[in-house]
Amino acid sequence: MTTTGSRQLRWSATEAEASPGAKLRTLLSGPEPALLMGAHDGLSARIAAESGFSGLWASGFCISTALGVRDSDEASWTDLLGMIARVVEAAGLPVLVDGDTGYGNFNTARLFTAHAERIGAAGVCLEDKVFPKMNSFVGDAHVLAPIGEFCGKITACREALSNPDFMVVARVEALIAGAGMAEALRRAEAYRQAGADAIFIHSRQPTIKEIAEFAGKWEGRLPLVIAPTTYHSTPMAEFAELGISGVIWANQSMRAAVTAMRQTCRSLLTEGPEDVEPAIASLNEVFTLMGYQKLAADEERYAKLHSDWGNS
Incomplete structure (x- = not known):
């Protein structure tokens, strides 16, 4: 082998070890659940990094909200990728991207995933609902995609990647859609076989009961990721006992910003800047x-x- 070739192999190995995907995999393989903070722009990403978070979740809901539209695929995927690039650049942390349903079929999903990899994201999470999707916490009309179709998306995304460390996470919405635990487990196993690197099991129940049942029956076949938006009072130790690999605080920063901006605007109109300045x-x-x-x-x-x- 030539010296140049040897140097190239060493460089490639070093690059792979330091890649965003490799960093995210390391986070999710730790002894305790990794905490991923939701970020919707460069500022929220910087604040999360400064606060000590080791990884980020680029939330489609939060980015859509920051763009002034609803989380129902009203923003284009190029709009979202532009903001995601800001999140990636600002924080220097591994970023798991909320890819919604992949914005259409296998082709749009793999194009989106390849673009996310190129801008430096660590992974993409795709959910198994039909396009256009509705936010999982709104209404009951959540139509699941056929399993085979969604498995095709996962495989297409895997094959579109340059770095095998980049993560493709499959988000199971069966519990959100009311399809039941057996269906959630059936889908998760199909997605594992299709090449998913982790399973995001989603629930909007006020307790961890559904998640605990799923985790017990899943038996660690792939890392499990959750977003405890509605069961946020669950102690972190309980997540660890269930073998959860990643906990996503998906939208708290955006919601905090809404509260703070609303209060500031109202106070400026009613009380004046003297009341506002000490609090900002x-x-x-x-x-x-x-x-x-x-x-x-x-x-x-x-x-x-x-x-x-x-x-x-």
């Missing part, structure tokens, strides 16, 4: 978060570096 971030806090000090230092450095040439 100072400009210096924002400048520190965004790295303005480094920018100012770099500006001074580069100005001095070639100052002997003057301004002519």
Whole structure:
């Protein structure tokens, strides 16, 4: 083997070890459930990273909301990918992308997945409902895609990837749709056989009962990921006991932003800025978060570096 070839092989191995997908796989294989924080733009991604989260969930619901549209495929997948690229760049953390239903058939799903890989995401999660989808917490009209069709999407996405470490996560919506536990397990097993790297089992019950039953019957065949939006009071130790690999806090940042912005707007109109200013971030806090000090230092450095040439 040539020296150049040896260098190339070593570089490829190093790159694979450091890839976003490899980092996400490591997170999900830890002894405790990995905590993934929902992010919907570059700012929320930076705040999550600064707060100590090790991974992010790029939520379709939250990004759609930030774009001013509903989580019913009203935003195009190119709109979402633009924001996801900001999330990836801002945080420097592995990002699991909410790919909804894949925006159509196997072809749109694999195109979306390939684009997500190229912008530096760590994985894509696809849900097994028909396109266009409705947010899982709204209404009861949640139509599941045929199992074979969804398995085709998973396989197509796997084959479209450049790096095998990039994760394809299958989100099972059978419990949301009222199809029952047996159907949820049947679908999860089919998706495992089709090439899924993990199963996101979704429930909107107020307790962990459904998730616990599924986890017990699943028996660790693939990593399990959950989003405890409605059963958020469950202790983290209970998730660990069930063998949950990843816990997604999917929409709390966006909802917090809605509350804070609404309160600030109302207070400015009714009370004035004197009541608002003490309760909001100072400009210096924002400048520190965004790295303005480094920018100012770099500006001074580069100005001095070639100052002997003057301004002519």
